[in-house]
Amino acid sequence: MAPTLYMVYPSPPVRAVLITAKAIGLELELKELNLTEGDHLKPEFLKINPQHTVPTLVEEDGSVIWDSHAIMTYLISKYGQHKESLYPKELLKRAIVDQRLHFESGIAFPRMLQIAGPIMRKGKTSIEPDDVKLAHEVYAFLEKFLDGKKWIAGSHITVADYSLISTISTLDLFVSVEENIFPKVKTWMKKMESLGEYEANRKGLEMSRETIESKLTKKQSTNKSNLMVPSIVNVQLSPTLHTVKMAPKLYMIPYSQPVRATLMTIKALNLDVELVEVNLLNREQFSSNYTKLNPQHSVPTLVEEDGFVLWDSHAIMAYLVDKYGKDDSLYPKELQARAIVTQRLHFENGILFPRTMDIIRPVIYQGVKTVSSAQIEAVKEAYNFLEKFLEGNEWVAGKSVTVADFSIISSITTMDVVVPIDAKAYPNIYSWIKRCEKLPYYNLNKKGLDEIRVLIERNLK
Known part of the structure; x- marks a missing residue:
């Protein structure tokens, strides 16, 4: 029996897990939650995940794992040994992947939410210079990480790429990744889009795009004159x-x-x-x-x-x-x-x-x-x-x-x-x-x- 994934398509963490599962050829049973109806706050879901977040993975034996980063590394370790390079066992390589995953959970994703939250939930209708600054700081860090590297954590694609592309492609909907400012990030995004497993990101990303575009009336220009980097x-x-x-x-x-x-x-x-x-x-x-x-x-x-x-x-x-x-x-x-x-x-x-x-x-x-x-x-x-x-x-x-x-x-x-x-x-x-x-x-x-x-x-x- 396949593991069950509680999810919603627009969620970047969910999409990261779906990309990972597709990359290793793992079929997941998907259970879509209606967050607007409060499915994630119902007693039956809170018993599974008291943090009431998606994605949440439930194994056949009832074991529960939540947090996309924990789920992705677990799935590779259990079901993706034929693609070990996605989460390498060699300590130095794994440590770099772990650092990039924590960069996503501690820097990139929270800043994306900081920009998205007022737009999605509080009626804000424009991207302001402070939003651009937040996004550009994330892009600038990634530009440094990609210096001399093909992928986020080195010479091979890893779950760090899957985790970050789900967030960065969403952040890009609010503040574009300009090729003339962040050429390495833009090149990396194009390489990710060419991968077969990237298809698992597209549906949720397009749903997010439609929602965001319906709420925004003004998108701040992101040219060199207002570039904010660390x-x-x-x-x-x-x-x-x-x-x-x-x-x-x-x-x-x-x-x-x-x-x-x-x-x-x-x-x-x-x-x-x-x-x-x-x-x-x-x-x-x-x-x-x-x-x-x-x-x-x-x-x-x-x-x-x-x-x-x-x-x-x-x-x-x-x-x-x-x-x-x-x-x-x-x-x-x-x-x-x-x-x-x-x-x-x-x-x-x-x-x-x-x-x-x-x-x-x-x-x-x-x-x-x-x-x-x-x-x-x-x-x-x-x-x-x-x-x-x-x-x-x-x-x-x-x-x-x-x-x-x-x-x-x-x-x-x-x-x-x-x-x-x-x-x-x-x-x-x-x-x-x-x-x-x-x-x-x-x-x-x-x-x-x-x-x-x-x-x-x-x-x-």
Whole structure:
């Protein structure tokens, strides 16, 4: 019996899964939900997926996986071994694919939603310069990723291409990818469109196009005069950042949530890693030296002795466990268990981290003194999701500690600074936090948390 996929065609994450299934020749039983009628909020669906998202995959044995990235990597690992290159087993190649997947879930897809949401749900009828800036920043990152590469993650097509093409082709409906500005991205899109499996993207994309065009009355011009790309600031880094002598080396700042999660993983694995601080307040992450390592100019960034560079905490943690772990308990190899951990990592990247940063970035960097009611409600919604995940589980992905706990505890404890967690309202989360605090490596979260707490509390009223 084929796996069942709960879906709607216009959804970019759904389309990414459909492209993947077509690429490996897997027939899925498709169950289309009517989101406008609230099918995803009905009790029967919430029992399957408390996060009430599409796509959601249900196997014949009743096992459930949601989040497109978790589903795609699971399907390749279980049903697509004849096309292993789509999600390679070789650690360095897989780590790059994972980073690109997290770029899609944490950067590209949220920014697409940021542009689409007001148009699709709030009656906005035009694309404004701020929308163009958001889209161009995504395209500019991709332009860097594609420098010297045929595909998003290297010389071969992977699930990272499938994931990103579904979002980028949708984003292109709002803010066009101009060939004279982003030639590599445009060439990549044309190559994707020539693939047989791309047919699985077309139906939903055309449905999206019709809806978007019916709502927009004005589309902002995207010429060079209004091009907004990530700026590169000529800032000198501390001397230790100019050469790579030992491995592995982690560029970091202690108060960063992703850094704290990575440091907990490193400690749990008992690894000896050289730490190099990057002063974000002084914008060292934008220096030419640093952007050569990581064009996304984020922390943490890992550099191995052989010069291999990897960024995004989720990709780094998975890579470190796979390469250096004495066992796989922190990131299990069993496919369904790993898929759940992967889903939780993307939940942190796509839900928890952005909602936290939506509050603390303006507070720390822009002098904002208050937290809006809408921001508070968004955080409480995230708490509700996590409370459900922890029902019947000691840890966020099951009965054992995994890298998902490290990732989520860093965000949840930061959220707690601005929206305190009520033990009565969220007993599962409260108990889980207490368990995390007893872990022998939790102090690596606490140290950075104390630093960020000072930065937040001195700015908030």
